[in-house]
Amino acid sequence: xxxxxxxxxxxxxWARLRQSWGVLWRPSARFSLGTLMIAGIATxxxxxxxxxxxxxxxxxxxxxxxxxxxxxxxxREFKGTVHDNNKSGVRATCxxxxxxxxxxxxxxxxxxxxxxxxxxxLVPSIDTREKFEAKRLQLATxxxxxxxxxxxxxxxxxxxxxxxxxxxxxxxxxxxxLQAQDEGKTCIDCHKGVAHKxxxxxxxxxxxxxxxxxxxxxx
Amino acid sequence: MTRLLVLALIALSxxxxxxxxxxxxxxxxxxxVDAAPPVSQVREGARLDRAYRQQPPLIPHAIEKxxxxxxxxxxxxxxxxxxxxxxxxxxxSETHYVDRAGKRLDQIAATRWFCNQCHVxxxxxxxxxxxxxxxxxxxxx
Numbered sequence: 001x002x003x004x005x006x007x008x009x010x011x012x013x014w015a016r017l018r019q020s021w022g023v024l025w026r027p028s029a030r031f032s033l034g035t036l037m038i039a040g041i042a043t044x045x046x047x048x049x050x051x052x053x054x055x056x057x058x059x060x061x062x063x064x065x066x067x068x069x070x071x072x073x074x075x076r077e078f079k080g081t082v083h084d085n086n087k088s089g090v091r092a093t094c095x096x097x098x099x100x101x102x103x104x105x106x107x108x109x110x111x112x113x114x115x116x117x118x119x120x121x122l123v124p125s126i127d128t129r130e131k132f133e134a135k136r137l138q139l140a141t142x143x144x145x146x147x148x149x150x151x152x153x154x155x156x157x158x159x160x161x162x163x164x165x166x167x168x169x170x171x172x173x174x175x176x177x178l179q180a181q182d183e184g185k186t187c188i189d190c191h192k193g194v195a196h197k198x199x200x201x202x203x204x205x206x207x208x209x210x211x212x213x214x215x216x217x218x219x
Numbered sequence: 220m221t222r223l224l225v226l227a228l229i230a231l232s233x234x235x236x237x238x239x240x241x242x243x244x245x246x247x248x249x250x251x252v253d254a255a256p257p258v259s260q261v262r263e264g265a266r267l268d269r270a271y272r273q274q275p276p277l278i279p280h281a282i283e284k285x286x287x288x289x290x291x292x293x294x295x296x297x298x299x300x301x302x303x304x305x306x307x308x309x310x311x312s313e314t315h316y317v318d319r320a321g322k323r324l325d326q327i328a329a330t331r332w333f334c335n336q337c338h339v340x341x342x343x344x345x346x347x348x349x350x351x352x353x354x355x356x357x358x359x360x
Contacts, residue, residue, distance in 0.1 A: 171264050172280050193286060200290035
């Protein structure tokens with residue numbers, strides 16, 4: 001036995017969408033306000049926490065060097081530098097320098113990283129050492145430009161002029177740091193190639209960057 | 220009997236020899252951490268005088284982190300003209316811009332690329348052997 005209204009045409013997608021939109025804004029007749037609030041807060045905490053947890057998973061050295069491009073090129077050069085190995089045992093990993101700490105900037109950087117996925121999986125552009133070396137100057141210049149634009153924000157998470165004991169520095173470092181502070185320079189202006197090897201033609205690119213920087217052609 | 224005696228003598232002398240032996244490590248225990256050898260400190264600031272006219276000038280600063288390889292020479296960032304003007308650093312001698320055929324170049328000659336083959340940082344190292352070396356300036360007096 002079939003119901004009489006079975007012949008009626010089924011509501012279209014648009015009608016069903018409108019219906020569920022209406023349900024969303026009608027007061028609930030079944031659940032108490034308290035239940036809804038608790039359920040909402042719990043969902044929010046789990047959703048928000050889970051999102052940040054997942055984002056932090058992509059913010060570890062292990063994750064970064066799971067791509068062979070990173071492991072065989074930049075990570076291998078990073079090993080043994082002062083940010084990897086030093087007398088006090090404080091260590092900076094990839095995201096400490098290359099991913100902002102502030103949430104909004106971090107999210108922006110993570111979205112930008114889709115470009116890196118594109119260049120890894122879809123159009124492999126640095127999957128061999130030779131290709132990496134050929135593209136290296138461009139990649140390094142990108143990082144220098146970004147760090148210049150943010151006033152070396154990630155360096156300054158650990159290093160800043162105000163906490164520097166200039167008295168403990170050697171005379172050359174002391175003079176240059178004081179001078180740099182007066183001139184409003186930023187860390188990357190001088191400290192290039194600190195954790196990775198410099199690309200061929202680095203000084204020419206550096207000069208070009210300095211010359212175009214003041215002329216309002218900021219990216 | 221004599222054979223036994225000889226064997227005993229050899230064994231005894233072996234023990235005596237073993238007591239005199241010392242390892243190259245000295246009395247260091249095998250699991251002890253070796254102390255780092257003393258490193259002469261670099262003397263920054265005032266430049267030491269040359270001892271003779273052709274002496275490659277000493278470097279008055281530390282250079283141990285500087286990259287000098289096939290791609291990059293970090294010394295050139297400050298000492299190559301025209302960057303030496305910006306950095307207020309001594310300019311590399313023009314003799315370093317002449318290749319071995321005598322041709323003048325705009326870039327440093329490949330034969331001069333590895334700076335620290337001749338130029339070394341000035342340190343407070345004492346002479347290992349006492350000697351009567353006098354610099355050219357001292358000898359001229």
